[in-house]
Amino acid sequence: MRKEEVYEHVKKALIEALAVDENEIKPESTLIGDLGAESIDILDIVFQLEKMLGIKIERGELVPEDVANDKEGKFVQDNKLTALGIAEIKKRMPYANIEELEKNPMVANIKTILTVRDLCYMVESKVDIEP
Amino acid sequence: MHWYWIDRITVFESQNRAESIKVVSLGEDHLHDHFPYFPVMPASLIIEGIAQTAGLLLYEAKGYKEKVVLAKIPRFTLFNVEVKPGEVLTYKVKLESVREDGGVASVWAYRENELLAEGELMFAHLGGNFADQSLFADGDMIDMMRLFRVFEVGVDATGKKLIPPDIKNK
Structure with a gap:
């Protein structure tokens, strides 16, 4: 997978979990301050990525x-x-x-x-x- | 006031899936408070019943140790919310992810074969400042599982009959 594809998947997970517009997401955006994520949203984002990419992200990795x-x-x-x-x-x-x-x-x-x-x-x- | 939004758990497969039923009765106060003279089951209480079913499945999956709370409803669609007295709802839940910090379940609500709702519920295990606080007395959740008759139908991950844990109510 190319890094650009990873970024697209991450964007997709953020749009799904945070209901933000694609153009609000920039590489330097902070999840909590800029994109309005709450603690539980981090779990949602992790779940979306695990489901999308078939990976496992353990607690505390992020x-x-x-x-x-x-x-x-x-x-x-x-x-x-x-x-x-x-x-x-x-x-x-x-x-x-x-x-x-x-x-x-x-x-x-x-x-x-x-x-x-x-x-x-x-x-x-x-x-x-x-x- | 009791906060039971299902009447019985009919399927309970550890770490996998569960089903429960909710019998809607005209005798329930909430039906009269929602829309006067138009008794329908509030959709929020359908979600609550589904969450009780999935929450207990997650509670058992983590060895009865975590304080499981419904934390987010990321996706949920209601197709038909006019559930009336005399009707029986079936809630089906499937654990999609069981993690140290919580879990996610796919969920469905049916009236006979009619799909009423489907979605995803996300649960958190309370830690941090809540880790040492008691939300319930020890054993309350197990008592709830007994009331819902989980141990009459439940099986563990190997398919053997689910045995209630030895947690005494204080």
Whole structure:
């Protein structure tokens, strides 16, 4: 599958799950801020993609919940991401707007920086991408 | 007030599908409150009955451990909503996805062979701030399954009779 096709599938899933217009969706759009997704919509988007592409997306793959729920104080302290936590998020969500997260590193903000491009990146890791 | 929107579960195949029936009676108050002198079953309560059927199937599929709540109705079409007293509805549900964070079921409602509604329901397992809170007393959901006679008809994933779990009501 080509990357353009992945993007088309992701767009289709977003249109289905969020009832947004195709022209509202840009690679850099954030799911929650720009496209109005709520937490449960993320589950809907994941389900749509699994159904469309026959892939399996486990809990926490899209938004690294193990980082967000860290109780050891390594990644999270007082509900805020530590420097290590931000570095880990950067590694796991390479296209996300980390600058925004650095400005306000509250754990709850991890979800809000998730973009359409992140979604494509995650799907690309699950399918064979043609060069 | 009881919040039971089905009368009996007639098919319960663990991790797969279930069917239930709802007998609509003129004695039910909600029929008189919806449209005075025109007793019809509110469509929202048809959805509630379907959700109870699918929600219990998901609850059992996850080992009776999760707090299952109806979280979204992504797709749902009602073809005919004039369900009247004396009629019997059959709800059919099929689990499409069972995940750590929730599940999705395809659902249908029939009046005899007439398709009244079809769609998809999405359930979430309450976690986060709700993870440690009790929505119901332990055993309430199992009691509900007994009331709906799930354990009379239910089979597990291998086709063997479904045994009620040992969860005591507090």
